[in-house]
Amino acid sequence: xxPLAHTxxxxxxxxxxxxxxxxxxxxxxxxxxxxxDIDAVAMLWGEDISLYIRRGWSHGVLAMVVLPVVLVGGIxxxxxxxxxxxxxxxxxHWLWLVAISFIAVWSHPLLDWLNTYGIRLLMPFDDTWFYGxxxxxxxxxxxxxxxxxxxxxxxxxxxxxxxWVVLGGLTSGLILTSDLVSGGVKSLWLIGLAxxxxxxxxxxxxxxxxxxxxxxxxALVMYICMAYGLARVAEHAWASEGGxxxxxxxxxxxxxxxxxxxxxxxxxHYQIVSADGDVQQIPREPPNAIVQQAMADPGIRGFIYWSRxxxxxxxxxxxxxxxxxxxxxxxxxxxxxxxxxxxEVRVPKQRGEAAx
Numbered sequence: 001x002x003p004l005a006h007t008x009x010x011x012x013x014x015x016x017x018x019x020x021x022x023x024x025x026x027x028x029x030x031x032x033x034x035x036x037d038i039d040a041v042a043m044l045w046g047e048d049i050s051l052y053i054r055r056g057w058s059h060g061v062l063a064m065v066v067l068p069v070v071l072v073g074g075i076x077x078x079x080x081x082x083x084x085x086x087x088x089x090x091x092x093h094w095l096w097l098v099a100i101s102f103i104a105v106w107s108h109p110l111l112d113w114l115n116t117y118g119i120r121l122l123m124p125f126d127d128t129w130f131y132g133x134x135x136x137x138x139x140x141x142x143x144x145x146x147x148x149x150x151x152x153x154x155x156x157x158x159x160x161x162x163x164w165v166v167l168g169g170l171t172s173g174l175i176l177t178s179d180l181v182s183g184g185v186k187s188l189w190l191i192g193l194a195x196x197x198x199x200x201x202x203x204x205x206x207x208x209x210x211x212x213x214x215x216x217x218x219a220l221v222m223y224i225c226m227a228y229g230l231a232r233v234a235e236h237a238w239a240s241e242g243g244x245x246x247x248x249x250x251x252x253x254x255x256x257x258x259x260x261x262x263x264x265x266x267x268x269h270y271q272i273v274s275a276d277g278d279v280q281q282i283p284r285e286p287p288n289a290i291v292q293q294a295m296a297d298p299g300i301r302g303f304i305y306w307s308r309x310x311x312x313x314x315x316x317x318x319x320x321x322x323x324x325x326x327x328x329x330x331x332x333x334x335x336x337x338x339x340x341x342x343x344e345v346r347v348p349k350q351r352g353e354a355a356x
Contacts, residue, residue, distance in 0.1 A: 004171070011146070022097045029100060032103075049302055060120055185255035231250040295345075
């Protein structure tokens with residue numbers, strides 16, 4: 001999921017009551033919920049290297065043991081340094097903080113697994129990709145439900161209130177201007193924002209703020225479970241109808257858990273089923289020599305490694321072939337090239353070489 005979703009999820013867990021169990025609990029939850037994304041440093045070396053490295057070591061089983069311990073160690077060092085200045089500071093309940101650190105760090109791969117991008121949960125022992133195919137990478141209801149209790153509890157001061165207003169404006173701008181989001185979802189988003197603003201305007205007590213956080217977090221968990229179930233139902237229903245399909249994968253539509261864009265895999269073709277039921281058939285065939293040469297290009301090593309439903313076009317020019325790769329999870333033939341689901345490779349021709 002996106003960094004905001006991870007951060008709000010950690011903050012929401014704090015406001016449900018976990019922050020009361022130890023000093024630094026909130027900070028631990030916020031940092032831990034984002035800590036596996038330390039592999040984002042790979043983006044400095046380019047998008048393809050990022051695809052090759054990300055959601056691997058720092059999201060795998062070994063990291064799920066090491067990172068929580070490292071986090072608590074960092075908190076301990078901070079505590080020792082800070083206590084030199086504040087000898088009367090409240091105590092830290094270290095066993096609780098260790099448990100909270102594990103909860104925070106483990107929440108990250110759980111949320112990442114829910115989308116279609118994939119995650120290598122068994123790294124570094126096995127590089128198999130796992131997919132939850134449940135939520136779009138950016139889900140408005142994850143943001144809204146996770147934020148509800150946090151806004152009420154953490155907006156007492158003017159700077160915090162201003163910060164929430166800015167964040168609400170930025171997220172609303174993204175949702176309301178996106179072509180991927182339906183008009184109904186946009187309307188419900190505005191209604192949800194209005195409910196949160198109304199609750200905050202009434203200046204709820206800490207007890208009520210915690211209760212709102214608990215109810216909204218429970219609603220978030222139920223929403224995720226419902227979305228997961230609906231995705232599996234959609235896949236099973238089409239697999240039952242198709243018969244010859246070897247795999248069916250559900251791509252969630254932002255904010256509409258019952259709607260999916262399905263990728264149906266057959267031996268010799270793909271079927272792309274839109275949320276409206278329209279079916280597009282795309283050929284599926286083994287790569288020829290030109291495509292194999294393009295796939296071996298080191299500039300798209302990460303893309304090929306990460307791709308799930310690969311499709312390609314080959315266009316011939318005077319001195320080269322242009323091989324266009326698409327991952328059908330994110331990019332369709334004929335669409336404008338954009339995003340992570342698209343890559344191009346130019347394969348130079350040898351002198352006198354003709355098209356295959």
